[in-house]
Amino acid sequence: xxxxxLIVAAITLAVSVFVFRKTLIEILGGKGLVAILYLIAxxxxxxxxxxxxxxxxxxVYKSRHKILLRGQLTxxxxxxxxxLLDIFSPKVLQSIKSISLNDDFHHYGPKxxxxxxxxxxxxxxxxxxxxxxxxLWHEVAHAYHxxxxxxxxxxxxxxxxxxxxxxxxxxxxxxxxxxLLTKYSEKEYMEDIAEWVSEFYQAIADRxxxxxxxxxxxxxxxxxxxxxxxxxxELLRKYEFITEDDYRRFIALDIF
Ligand SMILES: [Zn+2]
Numbered sequence: 001x002x003x004x005x006l007i008v009a010a011i012t013l014a015v016s017v018f019v020f021r022k023t024l025i026e027i028l029g030g031k032g033l034v035a036i037l038y039l040i041a042x043x044x045x046x047x048x049x050x051x052x053x054x055x056x057x058x059x060v061y062k063s064r065h066k067i068l069l070r071g072q073l074t075x076x077x078x079x080x081x082x083x084l085l086d087i088f089s090p091k092v093l094q095s096i097k098s099i100s101l102n103d104d105f106h107h108y109g110p111k112x113x114x115x116x117x118x119x120x121x122x123x124x125x126x127x128x129x130x131x132x133x134x135x136l137w138h139e140v141a142h143a144y145h146x147x148x149x150x151x152x153x154x155x156x157x158x159x160x161x162x163x164x165x166x167x168x169x170x171x172x173x174x175x176x177x178x179x180l181l182t183k184y185s186e187k188e189y190m191e192d193i194a195e196w197v198s199e200f201y202q203a204i205a206d207r208x209x210x211x212x213x214x215x216x217x218x219x220x221x222x223x224x225x226x227x228x229x230x231x232x233x234e235l236l237r238k239y240e241f242i243t244e245d246d247y248r249r250f251i252a253l254d255i256f
Contacts, residue, residue: 010043054107055122056100065093071101073130080131087201088140089243095147096140097121101130117142133207134198141197142190144241155239160189162231167192176219179228181210196232197241204249214255229256 017024017036024033056071061078063069065085069078085093102124108116114129117139129135148155166178167188175182181199185192195210202209213219223229237247 010040013043014040054104055098055124056102056104059101063099067093067096068098069100070098073101077101077127077130081136084131084133084136085140087137087205089240091240092140092144095121095144096123097143099123099125101125101127103127115139117146119146121146133205134202137201138194138198141194141241144197145190145193148239153239155235156189158235159193159232162228162235163189163192164228176210176213176223176229179226179232196236200233200236200242200250201246203253203255204246211253211255224256 013036017033017040021033024036028036059069059071059073059078061069061073061075063078063085064082067085069081073081081099097120100123103126105111107124108126114132114135115123115125115138117123121143123136123139123143125132125135125139145155163179166180167186169186171177171186173183175185178186180186180192180195182195185195199209199211203211214223233247233250236242237244242250
């Protein structure tokens with residue numbers, strides 16, 4: 001939709017320049033007019049190649065959760081999305097501005113990623129992952145995290161204090177370790193948070209998770225002696241990424 005707005009702006013500007021060209025040359029001179037033409041060209045380039053700023057058109061299907069859906073979703077995909085979103089509290093859900101099925105390869109930074117969440121709370125998912133719980137729940141966690149940041153909450157600071165200097169390393173590939181659940185968690189704290197939330201809900205939903213390793217030797221002793229796991233869980237609870245009911249369900253799993 002932003003792309004459309006840019007094209008409309010460029011055309012309006014171009015027509016105005018054409019109609020008022022004589023007046024504009026008098027006021028701005030030839031160079032001023034050339035500058036406006038460059039601006040029109042820039043708007044058109046942005047509209048065509050702008051990638052991540054642009055979201056697909058609104059879907060014909062509506063979400064039960066009053067979240068704006070975009071892109072060419074099928075009815076089944078839209079319904080399944082709603083079903084997967086049921087796991088979150090209304091508080092977390094209201095941080096999502098929109099969910100798009102977006103296969104535009106210009107859109108994403110790294111080509112391999114399955115989805116992303118913009119700071120605005122607009123989530124984009126590739127069609128292959130649009131009904132993938134792991135991807136969706138990960139992106140929803142980003143949306144709520146960004147919302148907490150916008151509200152000036154201390155969540156991020158507290159998380160970083162608990163996590164310590166563990167990000168951006170290239171540790172041996174056996175996770176969980178260092179309070180992190182997956183290899184991707186190690187990339188940066190934002191991914192750590194999103195992976196934690198996603199894995200937490202996978203566990204609640206009785207799906208395979210990184211937590212399954214917590215039951216196994218050699219992981220269990222090192223994990224149980226690492227206070228960061230419990231501390232991160234408590235932060236997710238405190239800042240309401242997870243509800244009290246879900247917290248209790250998780251504790252009942254006796255993971256740590
Ligand atoms: Zn992420």
